[in-house]
Amino acid sequence: MFRTILVANRGEIALRVMRACRELGLRCVAVYSEADRDAPHVAYADDAFLIGPPSPAESYLNIDAIIRAAKATGAEAIHPGYGFLAENASFVRAVTAAGLIFIGPPAEAMERMGGKTAARREATAAGVPVVPGVLEPVTDAAEVRRLGKEFGYPIAIKAVGGGGGRGLRVVRSPEEVDEAFAAARREAEVAFKNGELYVEKYLDDPRHIEIQVLADRYGNAVALGERDCSVQRRHQKLIEECPSPALTPELRAEMGAAAVRLAKAVGYVSAGTLEFLFQDGRYYFLEMNTRIQVEHTVTEMVYGIDLVAAQIRIAQGEKLWFKQEDVVPRGHAIECRINAEDPLHNFRPALGTIGEYHEPVGFGVRVDSGVRAYYTVPSHYDSLLAKLITWGSDRQEAIARMRRALAEYRIEGVTTIIPFHQAALEHPVFTAGAATVNFIPRHPELFSRAAELTPPTAASAGAEPAPEPRRFTIEVNGRRFGVAVFGDGMNATPVASPSRSAPARRAAPKKTTLAAPVDAVISPIQGRVVAVRVAHGQQVEAGQVLFIVEAMKMENEITAPHSGTIAEVRVEVGTTVEAGAMLATYQNTANNTNGK
Structure with missing residues (x-):
């Protein structure tokens, strides 16, 4: 048994785990990087520990720092969330060696299923069909x-x-x-x-179907239905739903049985997800995610089982408290990932500071968020801000509720993909339940409709910002103490007395206009240059990919704005650039001092 859990993650999943801890009567500890000092998950936790600079490699991927934080804060168990170290068997072993409990599968099961080729071998041995490869x-x-x-x-x-x-x-x-x-x-x-x-x-037109499993350390395992995750961009999911409109009850039972068979074969423990491709009535095992999934929420809404709490209870040694025949779906749920991305520019990351922030509410509406008003979105991590989930008695009701909730979700100051979600939810292919992984590339009209649904930037430019709470934290030797919350820190104006005078207001976030020479290749985003495909004196064509800049864990192609000859390449691989930075100049601007 344990009483304190350290959550080795950030954002909405850290908050999700911490809330489950609170409901189970457990203390929760946050870890944070220097970029996350002001993050909501840090303020929510019972204790918090600074583990490094903004770079994930030096903070959220730093195994030694995380274990030191667990020891220093009295945590007996670590929950990894998803991403970062969640599927790292070396981390599991380091946690165990430190005398702590890892809330997730054993390292051996993670290794057997975590690597894609290893998982394919295990699936083949268990008689689960795989994609040829x-x-x-x-x-x-x-x-x-x-x-x-x-x-x-x-x-x-x-x-x-x-x-x-x-x-x-x-x-x-x-x-x-x-x-x-x-x-x-x-x-x-x-x-x-x-x-x-x-x-x-590569299958040409499949659906992406995944089966949720839950297993204890005593050899019991169940399947908790499926999720349809076919609406994707860059092979990353945007909309997920449970159940899939494509599966019959017979197929659902067959795929669930296959998933359980494979989980038991590798000695799996905790929550896990087996992903399949489904095309022409046949399913093929793709991979296993040996952790909780981003989209676990829709399974929870339909099956009424708190998967994160289940992970914790299993880690404490409990046997599964229900059987396969007890797992009965109820209604339909949909999740939309609310990302800080610009769908009108190939979903490129959109950094900035959030202004007004209001989440939708009402019956059947859930928001798992990792942000708040006046929160600055870091460039170092994933673009996911929040997850919006709706439940309905059937799919039509869930869609109608999602459309209402999307219309009510207000996030100012940062570009998000909410208008794209609105376009997708009203598209006849989606409403008919016929979307495959090609839904987005096959329907470019989604983007023109998203443009129509995007509110004008001027609509919020003059809005009076709401008062922001001004509170403080004390950080000593990398650990947070006291009753204050990290706001603007020492830049905040102290309140002289506890009078009812109106709190100070923060200026509304402003859009940044990129100033640069006309004949230059400009980075529209902040990030790290990971590829340079142009050289001095090279003739380039309009639209040719010249640079690749990684931001928010995504690679973004920077293309030539027009044809011409490159005069100067100003960055190299590994360079970190700001939005608006010149990456290269054309010959006619090489000697332009305004562009230096």
Whole structure:
């Protein structure tokens, strides 16, 4: 048994875990980077510990710092959330070696199912169908071309050690292999510290279906239905729902039984998700996420089981308190991921400071958020701000409720994908339950409709900001103390007395106008340059990819604004750039002192 849990994560999932802790009567400890001093999850926790600078590698991926924080704050268990170290078997072993409890699967099960090629081997041994492909990592682009010929194009190059669409490239011809292989390896190394790749046949028009499982340490396991996660951009999910409109009760039972069979075969414990592709009435195992999923919320809404609390109870040694026959779905749930991204510009990250912030409420509406009013969105982490979930007695009611909730969700100062969600939820293909993973690329009208639904920026420019609470924290030796909450810190104006005078108001966030020479290649986002594909004196064409900038864990292509000859390349791989930075100049601006 344990009484205190350290949550080794940030944002909305950290808050989600902490709320489950509170309901179970447990203390919760937050860890935070320097960029997250003012984050809501830090203020919510019973205790908080600074673990490093903004870089994830030096903070949320720093195993030693996290374990030191657990020891210093008296935590007996660690919940990893998702992302970061959640699927790192070395972290599990380090936690155990430190005499702490890891809330999740054992390291051995994580290793058997965490790597994509290893998971495919386990699935094959358990009699679960897999997508045609290799069972071992590939070594070079030449081997990928050979496999492309064997399986037939298109094929998918995928990261062995990760998920979320990172390190994944779809290749449709031999000519695309070299560039795709290099990009997938580079992205996998950055995201997962593991550059190994494998290849499988790419299905042209599947649905993405996943099965939620829950298992205890005594060999009991159940399947908690499925989620349809087919609406994706860049192979990352945007909208998820439970149940899938594509599955019959018979298929649901068959896929659930296959998932349970595989989980038991590898000695799995805790919550986990088995992902499948579903096309032409057949399903194929894709991978297993050995952690809680972002979209666990829709399963909770339909099945009435708190999955995070279940993880904690299982980690405390409880047996599963229900059986497969007790798992009965009720109604329909949909989740929309509220990301700080600009859908009208290829979903590129949109940084900034949130102004007014109001979440929708009402029957059947849930918001899992990691932000608040006047919160500055960091560039170092994922673009997910919040998750909006609606429940209905049937799919039509859940959609209607989601459309109402999206219209009421107010986030000023930062561009979000809410207008895109509104366009998707009213599209006839989605409402008919017919969306596949090609829903977004096949329907460009979604973006024109999203543009129509995007409110004018002027609408909020003159709005009077609401008063923000002014409270303080004390941080001593990297640990937070006292009754105050980190607001603007020492920049805040102290209140002279506890009178009822009106609190000070913060100026509304302003949009930044990028000032740069006309003939220059400008970075529209803040991030790190991970590829430079142009050189001094090179002739380029309009739309040609010249740079790749990584921001919020996504690679963003920066293209030539027009044809011309490059005079100067001003950045190199590894350079961190701000939004508006000049990456290169054209010849006619090379000597323009205004552009220096």
